[in-house]
């Protein structure tokens with residue numbers, strides 16, 4: 001279990017004290033709508049979610065819930081929906097007044113991350129977990145029963161290609177080690193700020209699973225929890241998926257459903273993060289012989305276009321705003337380089353966010369760009385997409401395309417200014433923690449009706465057959481798009 005050693009008792013006085021510091025660290029207030037995420041998120045305002053999750057790879061489906069309280073700056077839009085002007089959202093449902101009588105708090109911080117295979121043998125089962133996630137392959141409701149067979153098929157087809165990538169970076173993902181180091185660093189930073197906490201790591205697709213971290217939180221009798229996804233920008237496919245898993249578990253459990261929780265849904269707009277990114281960029285630029293001629297090339301992990309256009313994923317908007325803020329910070333420091341944003345790592349036969357990183361690199365080379373600094377911007381640890389895709393594949397492509405000087409900004413990792421800012425984010429979020437809602441999901445009720453279930457399975461099977469044998473799917477497998 002990845003909880004760091006525990007001394008997490010904090011007095012109520014300290015908690016209330018931290019409240020006074022709320023939002024003083026932000027220079028860039030941005031709108032963080034609570035409908036952040038999909039329309040599914042919107043719809044499920046008071047719904048709860050399918051299936052309890054085991055600690056293994058299966059039983060991982062359900063619907064994503066939504067927060068209704070915002071803190072510390074709560075606003076209403078013209079149609080009366082609540083939104084918050086910073087990225088901290090908390091759950092409503094059970095009044096936390098009673099908790100305020102407590103004299104001692106045991107504070108927990110849950111870091112959410114994607115997880116990665118520790119060895120090459122883990123690659124296929126890791127991919128199965130990933131593709132079995134209904135937030136990664138979004139099948140129409142009628143097809144949901146196909147999620148696992150499809151995940152099995154795609155993971156088996158994809159595994160050889162993925163294994164090559166993991167083999168090239170040492171035989172496994174560095175994510176677990178780096179995330180554990182970040183957890184330790186955050187714990188130390190919070191301790192230094194007089195906020196002793198227990199920090200837990202919960203991965204979505206590999207060990208230590210989110211489910212395990214939550215069981216540890218329960219065993220430790222944590223009384224207040226801040227959830228901090230290690231993705232600066234919100235996407236349905238990352239933070240949204242992890243939160244859904246959490247909500248599934250919390251709903252089913254008496255203790256957890258009463259636990260005051262605050263979820264920091266996105267934090268790309270935080271001053272500390274923006275400045276830390278600008279520091280790293282400035283430092284790498286200085287290593288070029290003519291820094292002012294270097295093109296700053298932001299490369300973000302992509303998502304399918306349908307997430308943004310149909311499901312309302314705010315990921316693209318947040319990414320663009322994030323890049324704008326980093327460039328503003330650089331300009332304020334007197335750095336006026338040209339920059340561009342592209343999206344990498346597409347999988348499967350659908351349209352992903354454009355422009356694609358590989359295509360832009362070729363175009364830039366053709367246009368005569370000679371020096372380029374790649375900046376991975378959707379993730380804060382080194383991982384397969386920085387170490388293999390950017391450092392090997394894209395570098396080679398760029399050099400072949402005429403770019404002569406190549407550099408890459410490292411991921412933030414445990415950079416102290418960044419960790420300090422995460423610690424501030426936790427402190428700011430803590431006072432607004434409230435218990436999660438416990439109402440039930442309507443789609444679960446539908447699944448419990450046997451007649452509806454039979455009809456669904458009958459029509460679903462026919463549609464599934466058509467889908468799997470559709471020319472698009474067959475071509476995708478043949479052309480190794482998975």
Ligand SMILES: C=CC1=C(C)c2cc3[nH]c(cc4nc(cc5[nH]c(cc1n2)c(C)c5CCC(=O)O)C(CCC(=O)O)=C4C)c(C)c3C=C
Pocket residue numbers: 114115116117127130135136137158161162173174175231235237238301302303304347378379382383384385
């Ligand atoms: C913000 C970050 C990420 C988004 C958005 C995201 C969406 C997304 N990813 C896939 C498919 C794969 N992702 C894989 C690895 C992977 N993805 C992220 C981050 C985001 N994914 C990270 C950090 C990692 C690396 C983990 C590691 O082990 O280092 C993989 C496996 C690797 C590979 O085969 O390429 C797949 C597959 C989809 C389909 C998706 C959005 C729908």
Ligand SMILES: [Fe+2]
Pocket residue numbers: 301345
């Ligand atoms: Fe991914």
